[in-house]
Amino acid sequence: MRFDELFEQRSLVASKLKDCLRDKGYTKVSFAKKAEISRPTLDKLLSGNIDSKTTFDRHIHKILKMMNMTVDELMFYSAQRSRSVVAVYSQNAPENHEMSDAARKQYDLLLDIIDLCAVYY
CATH class of the missing domain: 1.10.260.40 (lambda repressor-like DNA-binding domains)
Structure with a gap:
């Protein structure tokens, strides 16, 4: 085009x-x-x-x-269907740090709230 x-x-x-x-x-x-x-x-x-x-x-x-x-x-851009998150959790986090299940759920909830805000903002 x-x-x-x-x-x-x-x-x-x-x-x-x-x-x-x-x-x-x-x-x-x-x-x-x-x-x-x-x-x-x-x-x-x-x-x-x-x-x-x-x-x-x-x-x-x-x-x-x-x-x-x-x-x-x-x-020809195609929206990505999967959400891959790259984030820095802390400058002081141990090198092999992984979020707990509870932290992951809270983080995913915050991402959902951000997505909702993007619709209205």
Whole structure:
């Protein structure tokens, strides 16, 4: 797909972009800041409700450059179904430290809460 064709497919672009941001662990706020896009503009991009082709093109170009992705990589992006978590539990944790079952359940619950917040935030 060519870059010039993305505006006509902005609903699909929005869906792919949402999946990509979620899988890479970004919040809307953190991503907007890193991509140097205002939060309201990012919301319009993610909802597919941006009316200006010029604004759309400029910001999608920023996003692709920041994420080091091509148009095809974005459009053929497939959401990751499994959740793999990479986290630093503590700078002082022993090298072979593993979370207990209770800690793992609490951590997974917090991740679920974060996912819910991402929907509404």
